[in-house]
Amino acid sequence: MKNIFKRNYLDEMQEQKLLKIESHGVWIAFSLLVISMLVQIAYANYTKTEAHVAGEMITFFILDIYILFSCIKNGIWARSIKASNKTNSIGALIAGVIVGLLNAFTFPHETEQAIVGAFIMSALFTGILTYILLQICMKITNKRRNKLDENDDEE
Structure with a gap:
């Protein structure tokens, strides 16, 4: 069939x-x-x-x-974003701010200091973790792209 x-x-x-x-x-x-x-x-x-x-x-x-x-x-980072430390820093900053705001305003906190502390700690932790993960992914993707390019050149 x-x-x-x-x-x-x-x-x-x-x-x-x-x-x-x-x-x-x-x-x-x-x-x-x-x-x-x-x-x-x-x-x-x-x-x-x-x-x-x-x-x-x-x-x-x-x-x-x-x-x-x-x-x-497939060794592809993005169509319109270049893989670089700058773009990873911007992405990490955006992720940190979003998570910081969510954490500061969605969970109950006793004082304004607790809200600011929750924002800073969660934004900082998320930003650093996101930056590290983006850097790792960028290195792996670039290595894979180079390997694929080498294979194309050999053929």
Whole structure:
């Protein structure tokens, strides 16, 4: 029995457009999952936050891990962002600020000093951890890209 889904009726231009549409769809879904989780965490009952966002978190992390490992395997960092220490620093700063704000304003704190402390500690820890992870991923991706380029040159 023939598999009707194996046949491709698209020309190259249509194939490129479809790939672009699918790419935009994935990034829209990715962004909406993040927004959904942030809104639910911000408005959820403090004791039951995990239960409210469990489905979104599972979907988000599966998608995130798939994209991460697929990009590393193929030596791709990003379409419009250059892999550098500067971009990793900016990404880590953004992640730190977002997590710091979430931690400062979604969990109950007794005083303003506790809110500021929660922001600083969580932002600092998240920023440093994110920067380290981005640096590791950048090194692995660059190494993989060089290996793939060497294989292309040998052929």
